Amino acid sequence: MLPSSTRILLVIGGGIAAYKAAELIRLIRRDGGDVTCVLTEGGSHFVTPLTLAALSENAVHTTLWDLKNEVEMGHIQLSRQADLVVVCPATADLMARMAAGMADDLATTLLLATDKPVLAVPAMNVRMWQHAATVANVATLRARGVSVMEPAEGAMACGEFGPGRLPEPLAILDAIRAHLSAPQVLAGKHVLVTAGPTHEPIDPVRYIANRSSGKQGFALAAAAAQAGARVTLVAGPVALPTPPGVMRIDVETAVDMGHAVDAALPCDVAIMVAAVADWRVAGASPQKRKKDGSGRIAPLELIENPDILAGLGAAVMRPRLLIGFAAETENVIDHARAKRARKGADWIIANDVSGDVMGGADNTVHIISAAGTESLPRMAKADVATAIIAKVADALA
Numbered sequence: 001m002l003p004s005s006t007r008i009l010l011v012i013g014g015g016i017a018a019y020k021a022a023e024l025i026r027l028i029r030r031d032g033g034d035v036t037c038v039l040t041e042g043g044s045h046f047v048t049p050l051t052l053a054a055l056s057e058n059a060v061h062t063t064l065w066d067l068k069n070e071v072e073m074g075h076i077q078l079s080r081q082a083d084l085v086v087v088c089p090a091t092a093d094l095m096a097r098m099a100a101g102m103a104d105d106l107a108t109t110l111l112l113a114t115d116k117p118v119l120a121v122p123a124m125n126v127r128m129w130q131h132a133a134t135v136a137n138v139a140t141l142r143a144r145g146v147s148v149m150e151p152a153e154g155a156m157a158c159g160e161f162g163p164g165r166l167p168e169p170l171a172i173l174d175a176i177r178a179h180l181s182a183p184q185v186l187a188g189k190h191v192l193v194t195a196g197p198t199h200e201p202i203d204p205v206r207y208i209a210n211r212s213s214g215k216q217g218f219a220l221a222a223a224a225a226q227a228g229a230r231v232t233l234v235a236g237p238v239a240l241p242t243p244p245g246v247m248r249i250d251v252e253t254a255v256d257m258g259h260a261v262d263a264a265l266p267c268d269v270a271i272m273v274a275a276v277a278d279w280r281v282a283g284a285s286p287q288k289r290k291k292d293g294s295g296r297i298a299p300l301e302l303i304e305n306p307d308i309l310a311g312l313g314a315a316v317m318r319p320r321l322l323i324g325f326a327a328e329t330e331n332v333i334d335h336a337r338a339k340r341a342r343k344g345a346d347w348i349i350a351n352d353v354s355g356d357v358m359g360g361a362d363n364t365v366h367i368i369s370a371a372g373t374e375s376l377p378r379m380a381k382a383d384v385a386t387a388i389i390a391k392v393a394d395a396l397a
């Protein structure tokens with residue numbers, strides 16, 4: 001459910017997917033939200049103001065030049081009184097005008113004037129989506145903090161096939177829910193998060209590491225703190241700022257991380273996002289290892305690190321909700337299911353890291369629990385974090 005009395009300003013662009021905005025309005029209202037629609041001139045060719053007014057039970061705004069509204073600075077008010085502005089469908093043209101900062105109609109004017117978060121849901125022909133101009137516009141909008149959903153893939157109204165379809169209305173509703181961080185839903189709870197890689201020393205100047213950036217774990221710690229939890233973040237070596245309200249403990253090795261986690265117990269929820277090194281070097285050299293001129297180097301002896309997640313799964317002070325992550329490059333769901341059983345976790349959040357996920361800004365995750373598998377659409381890591389924290393709160397409620 002959406003937080004009570006949530007107000008959504010829905011900007012409807014001019015594309016065939018505009019008709020799906022009608023279904024979205026129905027879903028948002030069923031979820032407890034209030035919707036006010038702004039229809040672009042293009043949008044009005046696909047869906048009528050009467051349809052939108054009937055479904056939303058609110059006046060539909062179509063023009064910047066409405067004398068009655070503008071006496072009260074209507075476009076500024078419209079842009080400020082919502083909790084979230086949703087642009088759906090966000091056409092290539094509408095996103096281009098947003099990226100350029102144009103204000104030549106009601107939709108672009110209020111998008112320029114708003115101080116509220118904006119979620120854009122693109123829908124367009126596959127070639128338009130993949131065009132360098134659109135790619136650059138989406139990157140610009142994302143860099144400015146607009147959340148741009150990934151379009152769905154499939155057969156399109158124009159007869160072509162590929163990414164560009166409007167995501168299903170239920171997936172859009174999920175993204176909206178994720179945006180409206182439910183206020184203080186984790187108040188009074190202690191959430192423990194591990195994040196980042198671990199470094200396993202070979203000698204004083206060298207170490208074994210991995211590509212984890214820590215971004216997803218830090219985003220989760222931030223989202224949990226925003227939801228009112230007391231948060232302990234055990235962080236491997238990463239160059240990220242500590243999120244507001246989070247108590248951070250920096251560690252280097254897997255063994256140190258294990259000790260810091262034990263010391264932070266008890267907690268209500270543990271989210272183990274860290275990419276813990278599986279192995280450490282037995283008897284790391286106290287001095288820098290030197291070449292001896294033979295052209296060979298003595299092999300490293302590796303020993304297995306303790307499994308922190310599995311340790312928590314079997315601990316006397318086991319958290320009420322224990323969540324692991326599984327970064328996989330193949331058979332993502334199967335491997336994650338096996339890890340859930342092996343490590344005694346309640347949920348495993350699986351992601352495919354064969355692409356640009358590690359270090360990147362976005363993530364596509366699958367939540368594997370006793371109830372089955374739930375896949376979230378590709379989103380910014382901050383949005384993934386908000387969605388997971390909302391589910392954590394539901395699970396604890």
Ligand code: CTP
Pocket residue numbers: 194254272273274275276277278305306307308309310323324325326327339343
């Ligand atoms: N994990 C942990 N301690 C370890 C290894 C992993 O706590 N020594 C946790 C991670 O933080 C993550 C989950 O276990 O939540 C899965 O990590 P992953 O590296 O994918 O699992 P492994 O057991 O190392 O499996 P494999 O390397 O065989 O894929």
